[in-house]
Amino acid sequence: MKPEDRAAELFARLRSGDRRALARAITWIENGAEEATALLRLVYPLxxxxxxxxxxxxxxxxxxxxxxxxxxxxxxxxxxxxxxxxxxxxxxxxxxxxxxxxxxxxxxxxxxxxxxxxxxxxxxxxxxxxxxxxxxxxxxxxxxxxxxxxxxxxxxxxxxxxxxxxxxxxxxxxxxxxxxxxxxxxxxxxxxxxxxxxxxxxxxxxxxxxxxxxxxxxxxxxxxxxxxxxxxxxxxxxxxxxxxxxxxxxxxxxxxxxxxxxxxxxxxxxxxxxxxxxxxxxxxxxxxxxxxxxxxxxxxxxxxxxxxxxxxxxxxxxxxxxxxxxxxGRWEARREKDAALRLQELVGQRAARATLDRARAAGDLELLVRQVAERRLDPYTAADEILRNHWGR
Ligand SMILES: Nc1nc2c(ncn2[C@@H]2O[C@H](COP(=O)(O)OP(=O)(O)OP(=O)(O)O)[C@@H](O)[C@H]2O)c(=O)[nH]1
Ligand SMILES: [Mg+2]
Structure with a gap:
């Protein structure tokens, strides 16, 4: 079964009020399991x-x-x-x-x-x-x-x-x-x-x-x-x-x-x-x-x-x-603020991860890290270079 399917199955059990499913869901989250994100997508509207x-x-x-x-x-x-x-x-x-x-x-x-x-x-x-x-x-x-x-x-x-x-x-x-x-x-x-x-x-x-x-x-x-x-x-x-x-x-x-x-x-x-x-x-x-x-x-x-x-x-x-x-009106305002923060956080995390992964795969990351460590390049210029070459590709 794919993680999405396992998540959908657990979600159905959660909706029926199954507490063992709840314990399982929390364990997934704690362990950073692949199923956790799929499940969180499903629970969000509730x-x-x-x-x-x-x-x-x-x-x-x-x-x-x-x-x-x-x-x-x-x-x-x-x-x-x-x-x-x-x-x-x-x-x-x-x-x-x-x-x-x-x-x-x-x-x-x-x-x-x-x-x-x-x-x-x-x-x-x-x-x-x-x-x-x-x-x-x-x-x-x-x-x-x-x-x-x-x-x-x-x-x-x-x-x-x-x-x-x-x-x-x-x-x-x-x-x-x-x-x-x-x-x-x-x-x-x-x-x-x-x-x-x-x-x-x-x-x-x-x-x-x-x-x-x-x-x-x-x-x-x-x-x-x-x-x-x-x-x-x-x-x-x-x-x-x-x-x-x-x-x-x-x-x-x-x-x-x-x-x-x-x-x-x-x-x-x-x-x-x-x-x-x-x-x-x-x-x-x-x-x-x-x-x-x-x-x-x-x-x-x-x-x-x-x-x-x-x-x-x-x-x-x-x-x-x-x-x-x-x-x-603070309850409502808080929802908006939380939504904005959460999105900002997720986009930031994902963009950073994807960009660094690509830079690493191309061998650029290692090279730039060494140059920065040896003071041959400053980290700001190095970051710009990574973004220029690997961001949003
Ligand atoms: N005298 C007195 N003792 C209390 C009262 N409430 C709790 N205690 C005692 O204080 C101790 C610590 O209680 P906990 O509820 O574990 O305190 P806690 O803040 O959760 O502790 P941690 O999670 O370890 O930081 C226990 O021995 C309790 O019985 C109270 O109102 N009066
Ligand atoms: Mg305690």
Whole structure:
């Protein structure tokens, strides 16, 4: 049988709701099998319906425990759920995956829940390159919600934000440093913040800290989740951020942060500079660029995932964020943007591969590589030459 035929056969099984077919499809994708591309062509028209939620945060924050609870709560609301756990550590992570399975036992016996771990093979610190394709298949299969768990390393956070409609950042109390949120660079990626392990000391402080930082980033605008409680104070206090171009309204929030009393001037100055950048970054996603627009002010919640406390509120907020995306046209705009990016990526990859293959077959590639290595030719001229002779033939 040809790969296309095998793909068509598996596709038919997927459409009939066969979960073993789903597991097989994901294995094809993970292995980069020839059948995978054929299958992805077939599933594409069925995608674009699921709410994709990224769950990211430091190792051991309780992400898997929370994901398990979120899945139960989504089930209680009548939705089916797929869970993708991306394990960035190594391809030999049987231990971690086994641990996840144990933590997620509660939901794994439910046919409305599907779980799969992916190793982030050869893609240091980021998501597995297959993650997006796996999400497509799960989406086409008909899951209402897809939860993607990933350990927060700079790269994976940026990638999860690109993949998920809603990104939930999980933190824990008392990492000892109140400006941990800034240092970890998480503020601009979160749509919903969860301080898990709220049974431990310091949860309120962590929540307040993030709230204040978000106030800075939100340019003092009211959002649909929270109206700024800060009364307009007269007179510009001696803010360590003086000189930094702060968004309007941020000054008050910064002073509030200052009043907590455990920040050095250097920390506050860094906070101000960081938030100015973060605000610009999040403005498009959260609608803070134009005063008067409906904007999204990320909520900050507390949970005790191991006991299920606070989980309903998290799901409420995830739902609200989805409503926000839909009602402000962001859901549609996102489809367009994703389509453009995906095409760009595929054309780029394929054109590059085909061009290099031809240059290699003609013996030109080897020759040019040697010349560049020996500094007899610069790489720009060499690239031009390859394109001139082998591109689009
Ligand atoms: N005290 C307390 N412990 C919790 C809570 N939630 C989870 N834990 C515990 O924290 C530990 C780590 O939980 P996981 O859910 O595996 O955390 P994770 O973020 O998925 O971990 P990695 O995937 O390895 O990064 C486990 O021992 C959990 O039982 C909580 O709300 N409070
Ligand atoms: Mg985990």
């Amino acid at each position: 995608t674009g319906r699921a709410h994709v939620v990224g769950i990211t945060g430091p190792p051991g924050a309780g992400k898997s425990t929370l994901v398990d609870r979120l899945a139960s709560e989504q089930r209680a609301r009548g939705r089916t759920v797929a869970i993708v756990a991306v394990d960035p550590t190594s391809p030999f992570s049987g231990g971690a995956i086994l641990g996840d399975r144990i933590r997620m036992q509660r939901t794994l016996t439910d046919p409305g829940v599907f779980m799969r771990s992916l190793a982030a093979r050869g893609h240091l610190g980021g998501l597995s390159p297959a993650t997006g394709e796996v999400v497509s298949v799960l989406d086409a299969f008909g899951f209402d919600v897809i939860l993607v768990e990933t350990v927060g390393t700079g790269q994976s956070e940026v990638e999860i934000m690109a993949l998920a409609h809603t990104t939930c950042v999980v933190v824990v109390p008392g990492l000892g440093d109140e400006i941990q949120a800034i240092k970890a660079g998480i503020l601009e990626i979160g749509d919903v913040f969860v301080c898990n392990k709220a049974d431990r000391d310091g949860a309120d402080r962590t929540v307040n800290e993030i709230e204040m930082m978000l106030d800075l980033g939100h340019m003092g605008q009211p959002g649909i989740n929270r109206w700024p409680a800060e009364p307009a104070e007269g007179g510009g206090a001696q803010s360590p951020a003086a000189g930094a171009a702060l968004p309007p309204g941020a000054d008050a929030a910064l002073r509030r942060l200052d009043r907590t009393g455990h920040h050095s001037a250097a920390d506050l100055a860094r906070a101000a500079g960081y938030m100015t950048r973060a605000a610009v970054h999040a403005a498009e996603r959260h609608g803070t660029a134009n005063p008067g627009d409906i904007s999204w002010r990320p909520p900050v919640l507390k949970t005790v995932a191991k006991d299920g406390q606070g989980v309903e509120a998290v799901v409420d907020r995830l739902d609200e964020h989805l409503t926000f995306l839909r009602e402000t």
